[in-house]
Amino acid sequence: MTRYSKQVRNSTNHSFIICQTVTVSRYPPREYFILTDAGKPVFISRPGGTDQDNMASTVGVMQALISVFLDEGDKLRCINAGRTRITFLLRSPLYYVCASSWGEPESVTRAHLEYLHLQILSIVTATQLRRIFERRTNFDLRRLLNGAEPFMTSLLDRLEGDLAMTTASLHCLKLDPNLRKRIADTLVPHSKIKDILYVILIAKDKVVTLIRPRKHSIHPADLHIILNTLHSPSILNSPASASWIPFCLPKFNPSGFVNAFIAFLRKDDTGAQICITGGGDFEVIRGWCETVITRLKEEGTLHALVNAFESRETEYSVSELGIPGLRHFVYKSRAQVQVTLPSFEDPYDSTQERRRLVTLYQTLHDAIHARSGQEGPLKLQYIRTETESVMGWITQPFELYIALSPRLPKSAAVGAANAVARWVKKEESRLFLQNAPVF
Numbered sequence: 359m360t361r362y363s364k365q366v367r368n369s370t371n372h373s374f375i376i377c378q379t380v381t382v383s384r385y386p387p388r389e390y391f392i393l394t395d396a397g398k399p400v401f402i403s404r405p406g407g408t409d410q411d412n413m414a415s416t417v418g419v420m421q422a423l424i425s426v427f428l429d430e431g432d433k434l435r436c437i438n439a440g441r442t443r444i445t446f447l448l449r450s451p452l453y454y455v456c457a458s459s460w461g462e463p464e465s466v467t468r469a470h471l472e473y474l475h476l477q478i479l480s481i482v483t484a485t486q487l488r489r490i491f492e493r494r495t496n497f498d499l500r501r502l503l504n505g506a507e508p509f510m511t512s513l514l515d516r517l518e519g520d521l522a523m524t525t526a527s528l529h530c531l532k533l534d535p536n537l538r539k540r541i542a543d544t545l546v547p548h549s550k551i552k553d554i555l556y557v558i559l560i561a562k563d564k565v566v567t568l569i570r571p572r573k574h575s576i577h578p579a580d581l582h583i584i585l586n587t588l589h590s591p592s593i594l595n596s597p598a599s600a601s602w603i604p605f606c607l608p609k610f611n612p613s614g615f616v617n618a619f620i621a622f623l624r625k626d627d628t629g630a631q632i633c634i635t636g637g638g639d640f641e642v643i644r645g646w647c648e649t650v651i652t653r654l655k656e657e658g659t660l661h662a663l664v665n666a667f668e669s670r671e672t673e674y675s676v677s678e679l680g681i682p683g684l685r686h687f688v689y690k691s692r693a694q695v696q697v698t699l700p701s702f703e704d705p706y707d708s709t710q711e712r713r714r715l716v717t718l719y720q721t722l723h724d725a726i727h728a729r730s731g732q733e734g735p736l737k738l739q740y741i742r743t744e745t746e747s748v749m750g751w752i753t754q755p756f757e758l759y760i761a762l763s764p765r766l767p768k769s770a771a772v773g774a775a776n777a778v779a780r781w782v783k784k785e786e787s788r789l790f791l792q793n794a795p796v797f
Contacts, residue, residue, distance in 0.1 A: 384710075385460050385710065385713045385714075386459060387403075387404075388403075388456055388457065388458040388460065388467070388470075388514075388518075389402075389403060389404035389456070389457040389458075390402070390403040390404075390454075390455070390456050390470070390471075390474065390514060391403075391404070391416070391417060391420060391454070391455040391456075392452060392453070392454055392455075392474060392478070393417045393420060393421060393452070393453050393455075394451055394452060394453070394491070394496075394497070394499060395421075395450055395451045395452070395453060395491075395495075396421075396451075396495050396496045397417060397418055397421035398417075398496060398497070398498055398499065398500075399413055399414070399417045399500070400452065400478075400499045400500055400503065401474075401500075401503070401507065401510055402417075403510075403511065403514060404416075404457075420446075420453070420455050421453070423437075424446060424448065424453055428448075433446075433448055434446045434448075435464070436464050440459075441459040441461065442457060442458070442459040443457075443458055443459070443464060443467070444456070444457045445457075445458070445464055445467040445468055445471065447468060447471035447472065447475065449475050451487060451488070451491040451495075452475065452478065452487070452499075454471035454474055454475060455471075456470055456471055460713070460717055461717060462717050462720050462721065463720060463721055463724035463725075463729065463730045464729075464730045464731075465724045465727075465729030465730045466524070466720045466724065469517075469523075469524070470514070470517045473513060473517060473523070473579070473582070474510060474513065474514075476579055476583055476608045476609075477509055477510055477513050477583060477586065478503070478510075479606055479608040479612055480509075480583050480587070480605045480606045480607070480608060481503060481506050481509070481605065481606070482499075482502055482503070482606075483606045483612060483613050483614060483615065484608070484612040484613055485612075485613040485614075490502070505592075508590050508591055508592060509586065509587065509590050512586055512589060512590050512591070513586045516582070516585075516586060518713070518716075519712060519713070519716050520582075521688050521697060521699060521716065521719060522578070522582070522697045523582050524716075524719070524720055524723060525688070525690045525697050525723065525757065526578050526579070526695070527578055527690050527695050527696055527697035528565050528568075528578055528581060528695060528696045528697070528791070529563075529564050529565065529696070529697050529698075530564055530565045530566075530696050530698070530789070530790055530791045531561055531562060531564040531565065531566050531672050532671070532672050532673065532674060532698070532788050532789055533566065533663075533666060533671070533672060533788060534666070534671070534788065535787040535788060535792070537659070537662050537663065537666070538566065538567055538791070540657070540659050541559060541566060541567055541654070541659055541663070542567040542569060542794055542795050543795065544650055544653050544654055544657070544659065545557045545559060545567060545569050545631070545650060545795075546569055546795045546797055547569070547646065547797060548646075550642075551642065551643060551646050552637055552639060552642075553635050553636050553637025553638075553639065554571075554633060554634070554635050554643070554797075555570075555571065555610075555616060555634045555635060555636055556568060556569065556570050556576055556632070556633075556634045557569040557631070557632070557633050557634075558581075558584070558631070558632040558634075559629060559630075559631055559632075560585065560588060560629055560630050560632060561623075561629035561630075561663065561667070561672075562629075562667065562672065563585060563589065564672075565581070565791060566629065566663070567791060567794055568581075568791060568794055569794060569795050569796070569797065570794070570796055570797075571796065571797060572796040572797065576610075577607075577609035577610065578695060579608070579609050580607040580608065580609045580610055583605075583607065583608070584607075584618070584632060584634075587603065587605060587618075588620060588630060588632065593620065599621065599622050600619065600620065600621040600622070600644070600647070600648075601619075601620055602617055602618070602619055602620075602640060602644075603617070603618045603620060604616070604617050604618075605618065607634075614636075616634050616635065616636050617634070617635050617636075617638070617640070618632055618633065618634045618635075619631075619632070619633040619634075619635070619640070619643055619644055619647055620632050621633075621647050621648065621651055623651060623654070623660055623663075624660075624664075629663065631647055631650065631651060633646075633647050673700075673701050674700050674701070675700055675701055675703060676700040676701075676703065678700075679777065679778065679781050681774050681777045681778065681781075682774075683762045683763040683765070683766045683770060683774065684760065684761075684762055684774050684777075684778070685705070685706070685746060685761045685762060685763065686699070686700060686702065686703075686706055686715065686760070686761040687699060687700065687758065687759060687760040687761065687778050688719060688758070688759040688760075689756060689757075689758050689759075689778065689779070689782050690756060690757040690758075691755070691756055691786070691790055692754070692755060692756055692757060693755060694790055694791070694792070696790045696791060698782065698789040698790065702715075705745070705746075706761075715746075715748075715761055718741060718743070718746075718748045718761070719748065719750075719759045719761075721741065722739045722741065722748060722749070722750030722759050723750060723757075723759065725739045725750070726738075726739055726750050726751075726752050726757070735752075736752075737751070737752055737753075738750070738751050738752075739751075740768055740771065742764055743764065744764065745764060746761050746762060746763065746764050747761075747762050747763070747764050747766060747768075747771060748760065748761045748762070749762075749768075749771045749772075749775060751775050756779060756782075758775055758778060758779060760774055760775055760778060762774055
């Protein structure tokens, strides 16, 4: 059982304290369901989901509940049953459902369902979906999505603890800015390479650099779909060192496909070059990408990147900040839409404790942004549990979420937050991707 005091709004639009007691003793697997508006199952993540009779009856009940509200001109958002909340997201012709007893805000599981929808659209575009179900309302979409389950399973695993996804941000690799610039300059396409949308270098599941057209940037959700696609077992474990993959970037254009050339720098997780194009001159782009990787090796840039990993320069510990009582933090640069956070260490080095801390961060994020029906957003939110105190703070340049010893007073939390912000400002050239080349 966890007892905490929560700071919410007062008359000056800052906050006041209420006390709550929440039982959080375990984190059973969340259950996710995708079905068509005709009640056909599309994807199910619950244990024993292959039991066809059990699956059919569960999906049938869900479809009936949704239909009752639609018939009344309303939409079913969620059902609260004790500690369990069942969240619904309707994106006709598909319905998405999540059952969770983790105690997170409604907005968290709703965001998970939105990401599931984006993952579906990355495989079958919005236009294709609409045409399919206009012709056959009882179409079995599982036939079209055959082999796509690993993508959705991988996405759900990422959503469980990826705070860049929670904060709708890019998570960049901590790196020496001169090395990052050398890599970026090598990746800028020359004028003969046509129809390129983005060139991205990924390492250890983080962005090293991102080259884009001058006129637009990439949406964080699209980048997370790219990362999830890249790290799916079928691609990551493929014997091929490079491959072309067609998929849709829903935030860029939900109705059309792009093509991505993925080339791994080495056969490990050191990094991969991703070149996304809207055109079809595949051989020219492949040849250019292979030339880029050769240059990275010959110029010693790849070797420098590998050395940064091996010396752990790409990671940092909260102890490096030297702030008494500080255990962890998440800092989002609002202008750059990027996030940075230290490694999860004691007392958050176990899966159970990390899940608990992430859920607390999500509670802060939800309250600050008023995502679950609150009266309005907050500037500051403070929660104290028996094991830590956490605080969320939003300002014009940044959002900050910190975890501290529960023995510290609230005034110390504010002081620690200011100290974190000063440290990040000093280190921002290493922590964030700044002034990336455009073309």
